[in-house]
Amino acid sequence: MARFEEVSVHGYDEFCQAVSERKGKDVFAYFSGDKDAEGKSWCPDCVKAEPIVRGQLAHLPEDSVFIYCQVGERAFWKDPKNDFKKNLKLTGVPSLLRYGTPQKLVEEECFKADLVRMMFTED
Template sequence: MIKSLKAVKTRLSQTLFKSLNIATISQRLINTSTTHEAIQNNKAMVIQHDVKGYDEFTKLVEKLETSADGQPIHVLFSGGKDESGQSWCPYCVKAEPVVHEALPKAPEKSHFIHVDVGERSYWKDLNCPFRKDPNTHLIFLPTLLRWKSPQRLDGERVSNKDLVEMIFEDED
């Protein structure tokens, strides 16, 4: 019985190792393909960041303000997601694919931050820091803005492909 347990354990380890190797190889191929495609198009990609909550957002923005070399920073604020990856905010669900589809219109090496503002009850609190911060002053979700600029879209307008593309393309 001990020999058969060892054999099962060895087979499981080998299977797990093989699946990890296949997953790692697949991911590297995807990354290489994406990088190769960007090189072929002679266009650097937008640098994307995903953060959750106010503290993560403010830390990242502070870092980017000093290191982004003057490149634009675009920010999408949206409602938090549940275990299945679905946001409680129906307008956010509708807007996210529109925004991500328009990202290639953004300048090379610009930054895009997707901010998960948290659960609905946190967002609805009038003292929510995203609402109180004079740099964000959020009223609606989703909100797409160019950091330190008057350019912003909120609510249903973030689902308008033409408006979203304009925010990414326009210079200050």
């Protein structure tokens, strides 16, 4: 039995809905470029980071939530006015954040298993 809940969403609105349905929970969100029909993201860093982040999920706190969010196509992501950049202040993908806190790992930081584990284990 998983100690945490995993939710997959696509786009900003689905992300906001997933968060609002889990108020009071410890929410960790991983943002990645959209995947194609073969399951490959347009974002090479996202492809590299995902197995590293997933490899650390066992360290998530009890009863927490892991939201896997696809941010959209490359052209949408590159728009500086997209909701992820405007409202969540994301600067790159992949990004891993502890929702509601300043804790955030961006791009190459997501390649470091020890940093990912620290985010999952430290308050």
